[in-house]
Amino acid sequence: MRTFYLSLKYLAVVLWSAFVIFPFLWMLSTSFKTANAVTAGAKWLPWVQFEPSLAGWQSLFGGVGGINIVKPYLNSGIVTLSGSAIALVLGTLAAYGLSRFTFKAGPLGNGDITFFFISQRIMPPIVLAIPFFLMLRFLGLLDTLPGLILIYVAMLMPIAVWVMVDFFNSVPRGLDEMAWMDGCAPVTTFVRVILPNAVPGLVVAAMFCVIFGWNDFFFAFTMTFTEVQLLPVSIVALNSSVTPWWSLSAAAIVSVAPLAVLAFVVERFLSRGGLAGAVR
Amino acid sequence: MYRQKYIFLLPGLLVLVAIILFPLLFTIRVSFSSWDVYNPGLNWIGGENYARLWEDARYWEALIRLTFLTVATVTLQYTLGFALALLVWRDIAARRFFRVLFLVPMMTTPVVMSVIWRTIFHESLGPLNPILEAIGIDAQPWLSDAGFALAAVMIVEVWQWTPFMFLLLLAGLLSLPNEPFLAARIDGAGPIRTFLSVTLPMMGAISVGAILIRLIEASKLMETVYVLTSGGPGTATETTSYYIYIRGMRDFQIGYSASLSLTYLIVMSVALTLIAKALIRLMVKDRT
Numbered sequence: 001m002r003t004f005y006l007s008l009k010y011l012a013v014v015l016w017s018a019f020v021i022f023p024f025l026w027m028l029s030t031s032f033k034t035a036n037a038v039t040a041g042a043k044w045l046p047w048v049q050f051e052p053s054l055a056g057w058q059s060l061f062g063g064v065g066g067i068n069i070v071k072p073y074l075n076s077g078i079v080t081l082s083g084s085a086i087a088l089v090l091g092t093l094a095a096y097g098l099s100r101f102t103f104k105a106g107p108l109g110n111g112d113i114t115f116f117f118i119s120q121r122i123m124p125p126i127v128l129a130i131p132f133f134l135m136l137r138f139l140g141l142l143d144t145l146p147g148l149i150l151i152y153v154a155m156l157m158p159i160a161v162w163v164m165v166d167f168f169n170s171v172p173r174g175l176d177e178m179a180w181m182d183g184c185a186p187v188t189t190f191v192r193v194i195l196p197n198a199v200p201g202l203v204v205a206a207m208f209c210v211i212f213g214w215n216d217f218f219f220a221f222t223m224t225f226t227e228v229q230l231l232p233v234s235i236v237a238l239n240s241s242v243t244p245w246w247s248l249s250a251a252a253i254v255s256v257a258p259l260a261v262l263a264f265v266v267e268r269f270l271s272r273g274g275l276a277g278a279v280r
Numbered sequence: 281m282y283r284q285k286y287i288f289l290l291p292g293l294l295v296l297v298a299i300i301l302f303p304l305l306f307t308i309r310v311s312f313s314s315w316d317v318y319n320p321g322l323n324w325i326g327g328e329n330y331a332r333l334w335e336d337a338r339y340w341e342a343l344i345r346l347t348f349l350t351v352a353t354v355t356l357q358y359t360l361g362f363a364l365a366l367l368v369w370r371d372i373a374a375r376r377f378f379r380v381l382f383l384v385p386m387m388t389t390p391v392v393m394s395v396i397w398r399t400i401f402h403e404s405l406g407p408l409n410p411i412l413e414a415i416g417i418d419a420q421p422w423l424s425d426a427g428f429a430l431a432a433v434m435i436v437e438v439w440q441w442t443p444f445m446f447l448l449l450l451a452g453l454l455s456l457p458n459e460p461f462l463a464a465r466i467d468g469a470g471p472i473r474t475f476l477s478v479t480l481p482m483m484g485a486i487s488v489g490a491i492l493i494r495l496i497e498a499s500k501l502m503e504t505v506y507v508l509t510s511g512g513p514g515t516a517t518e519t520t521s522y523y524i525y526i527r528g529m530r531d532f533q534i535g536y537s538a539s540l541s542l543t544y545l546i547v548m549s550v551a552l553t554l555i556a557k558a559l560i561r562l563m564v565k566d567r568t
Contacts, residue, residue, distance in 0.1 A: 005471075006371075009367055009372060010372070012363070012367055013364075013367050013368065013372065013378055016360075016364060016382065017378065017381055017382075019439065020381055020382065020384065020385055020439070021381070022400075023393060023396050023397060023400060023439070026396065026399070026400055026407055027396050030399065038405060039405065041404070041405060041410070042405065042406060042407035042409075042410045044407070090291050090292035090295055091292055093287070093288045093289070093291060093292060094288060094289050094291070094292035094293060096288050097285055097286075097287075097288030097289035098288075098289065100285075100288075101285035101288070101289075103285070103289060113289070113293070116293075116296075117292075117293075117296065120296065120300055121496065122496050122548070122549065122552070123300070123304075123545070124499070124500040124521055124541070124544065124545065124548070125500060125502075125521070126500075126502065126521040126524045126525055126528070126541055126544075127304075127307070127524075127541040127542070127544065127545050128300065128303060128304070129525070129528065129529060130307065130310070130528050130529075130534055130537060130538060130541070131303030131304065131306050131307050131310075132303060133529075134303075134306070134534075135299075135302075135303055150299065151299070153295065153299070154295070154296060154299035154300055157292060157295070157296060158296075161292070185284060186284040186285065186287075186288075187284055187287060190288070211386075211387060214389065215388070215389040215390060217389070217390070217391040217503050218502070218503060222529055231389075232389050232391045232392055235389075235391070235392050235395060236391050236392075236395060236507060238395070239395045239398065239507060243395075243399070245399055248395060248396075248399070249396065249399075251392075252392045252393070252395065252396050255389060255392050256387070256388040256389055256392060256393070259387040259388065259389075260384050260387050260388065262387050263380045263381075263383040263384045263387055264380055266383055266447065267376060267379045267380045267383060270379065270447070270450060270451055270454065271376060271379070271454070
């Protein structure tokens with residue numbers, strides 16, 4: 001009975017693993033195909049079922065029938081990293097303030113301000129798309145990197161605040177008070193005493209910012225036209241009636257690979273119990 | 281020295297107010313104008329946009345479809361995510377490997393994977409139909425039939441976001457104390473009984489949190505639809521966000537789409553608040 005129960009468990013795990021891996025295997029196989037191999041129907045094994053070719057991979061660097069993704073790749077990197085960094089700095093500062101001091105603005109207290117930050121995640125992107133579009137046009141930042149960074153800061157800051165408020169609440173207040181008694185100003189206390197103790201929280205917050213920044217499509221798509229293209233936009237641009245599946249697959253692999261690595265980092269946190277605090 | 285406290289809060293708060301609150305207030309004003317591609321600018325037409333919206337069957341259908349998709353996919357994600365978390369929680373070999381593997385889909389770019397899924401669902405060249413035929417099921421018109429197109433969107437959403445449920449629920453499971461499980465074993469409770477009276481009640485709060493986050497995210501659904509089906513066939517997979525996108529960014533009816541998006545925002549906030557209250561009452565037993 002017990003063995004039966006356990007083998008059922010393994011069966012379930014293996015089935016779900018197959019479902020998870022399936023699209024990855026398919027795009028890996030497709031990235032080595034040519035037009036002939038694609039139109040011959042679903043084939044999986046190179047050499048056995050089709051003659052592999054590197055055309056898809058070459059097209060990533062400006063070869064025929066694809067898009068050169070080097071520039072979109074860099075753009076995505078710049079926007080994601082600077083957007084995340086600014087959001088993290090502003091969000092961490094705000095979270096520390098909200099966790100340690102009392103703010104009052106009329107009837108609104110700390111809880112309401114925290115809610116204002118976090119509730120921005122509830123806002124559907126489409127609601128903001130048109131005002132953002134008009135705002136960026138007014139500022140002359142439409143179709144530029146700074147314009148996108150500005151929007152990503154607004155989009156990612158709520159995540160940083162959300163993770164960091166919880167984290168700072170779990171850092172004992174005695175730590176701050178000790179530093180104040182030694183004559184440190186709050187800012188010095190924050191930089192010298194609190195920040196070094198906040199590294200695990202910062203890592204989680206940064207990770208979520210990078211995931212949501214790198215994976216965003218909507219704003220990258222609606223706020224740019226020709227000058228600046230981010231990676232997801234340039235990949236989706238390949239998706240037409242005559243999609244070059246091989247270049248598409250190769251581009252998809254290089255675009256999802258860097259973040260897939262983060263799964264290992266998250267798992268480490270998870271198994272050491274480091275995420276329990278972050279998700280309450 | 282407490283005056284320094286504003287140094288912490290204000291930069292972030294001001295940036296967010298400037299980038300989000302003002303545009304939102306502006307949207308309210310725009311929704312009372314007939315701003316479109318021919319007559320850009322802020323005139324005043326009163327509630328005309330809202331009257332038009334009230335009669336717009338396509339909008340309300342999209343909203344109902346979105347409600348169905350959201351509830352169905354989040355329920356699936358929760359059930360599957362919980363099951364997977366329980367599976368790799370304890371006593372299984374190589375559980376850390378499986379944990380990593382199960383997390384990977386949520387790290388991938390949704391639109392990029394949707395493009396890949398579109399090739400998988402391709403009726404004659406994609407790999408899905410041959411696999412179905414190999415196990416004795418007929419090939420299906422995945423993206424050209426209304427029902428199957430909806431199913432395709434749901435499959436992709438489940439693939440992409442079950443890992444998120446899995447992550448939060450597994451983190452919850454791993455932080456549970458050991459004593460209640462020992463007590464249950466001493467009392468001779470079987471696995472099902474232990475799950476129902478020990479595990480599930482202790483996971484109530486985190487379940488509500490995870491479900492709410494996913495409901496919020498799922499109710500924004502549009503990118504998957506945009507890439508996979510473009511709302512088609514016809515309008516069979518159109519979600520609210522996608523419909524507003526068509527009206528606003530494609531037809532450039534700025535005024536009308538502003539009224540659409542505000543209504544959407546209000547309906548969603550009210551619905552989510554009600555759901556949150558109901559879930560907390562239902563699943564969090566001992567709220568201290």
